[in-house]
Amino acid sequence: MTDGFHGPLLIIGGAEDKEGDCLILRRLIELSGGTDAKVAVITAATDEPAATGREYVEVFRDLGAREVTVVDVPDRAAADHPCLTADLLNATVVFFTGGDQLRITSCAGGTLFDRTIWDMHCRGVLIAGTSAGASVMSDTMIVAGDSDDAPKKCTTKMAPGLGLLKEVVIDQHFAQRGRVGRLLSALAQNPRVIGVGLDEDTAILVGSDLRFTVIGSQTVTVLDGSAIQHTNASESSPDDPLALSQVVMHILPSDYGYDLRGRQVLVP
């Protein structure tokens, strides 16, 4: 876990409401200044940056944001160019859209853009992301894995993420795509990490104290592997189903919380 002060993280499981009450995105605007909010929408994950950017510009303006800027990161040269990061520096919230998390990290990892995001996080700026933009928050992220499958080693691919949240592996569209198997697979490979599975239209707001609160219409699944007594992860073949005993699981709807450091559920 990281120590010291950081800005909050708003990590969204994808498919957040953009037409009704917009509970999560409305909260995002409130947290980043309300009518003074300046949103930087990062479309690095998507191969349709123009359309995705336009959609969020409209939503955030409707929710009262003062400024909404779309920042695309087409390649590593752009990610290293001061022009691109200049668009970020005044933002009161950085929002990563969905798409493919590997596009974000392969394009931006180790660049000026990456360091700028980290600096803003340390300055207390809210960093938010949905779907691929959620996965990318953790130090190790799931980039691919079978949905609706028993946990297996080979089917879950992981890679280094942006590292804003340490010792956690995030998965999104969690119940809706049957992803408990692939999150368990990540956990089996290192039970030290906490698995956080975010349902669609559901988010966690993580504070500097590493406590989070759930916001949204569905649930967050927390998988705590610290009590695991047995796993065959090291000796099994890639295609073999995994064995895991004594995983502790919590299902948390809106207003419930979790202390990532103390590994405790926070009942509202």
Next chain:
Amino acid sequence: MTDGFHGPLLIIGGAEDKEGDCLILRRLIELSGGTDAKVAVITAATDEPAATGREYVEVFRDLGAREVTVVDVPDRAAADHPCLTADLLNATVVFFTGGDQLRITSCAGGTLFDRTIWDMHCRGVLIAGTSAGASVMSDTMIVAGDSDDAPKKCTTKMAPGLGLLKEVVIDQHFAQRGRVGRLLSALAQNPRVIGVGLDEDTAILVGSDLRFTVIGSQTVTVLDGSAIQHTNASESSPDDPLALSQVVMHILPSDYGYDLRGRQVLVP
């Protein structure tokens, strides 16, 4: 849990291999006498009893069974008729096919057929079932529920099953249909029960001592709610997502086992 001697139960998560090694169905035949096996295939669950019956007759004959009889249970009058149960009495294994578990219990519950199955179980005869035929084994069974959804009270419908296995709720096609949410919903409503989620082509063989062993290509998920510290199951509205803390989860591939009475994983 039941006490006293009973025959084994072979409970299969659906879609068991019928063309390759037929690991599970081969084991069924071995356990019920090998070349002396007399199989009663119960097609009560399916609305295509003729086709389903024919398929299993062919498979079990290929696996060396001496006799395979198809017993359909079209209505309650048939289920109460001694002719129908006469077809069962010489069987060394009773096998319930897939279909709809509610067809089995609504047709056969409380009839002569139902009592005959129970008597055979007490005499030590192997009782097996796949998919709907697996769900029906427990005292309370899941009859419907959303797949790939967060756990909610209203979406999981339960009903009394055949009661061959007490204080357990079984679900099938488990990982393949993303059913952890609906099994958690059952658990939230009474954490005393043990949730057993069977993947496709995967079975548990439950002995009279209430220990089971896993057979098959995928995994069995055990959800133990005895340590649950908090749930909102009673105060939440039917459509609200459930909260659950401290569910213990085990993922068990082939050869692993579980002691349902002692709530302990058995590592091979």
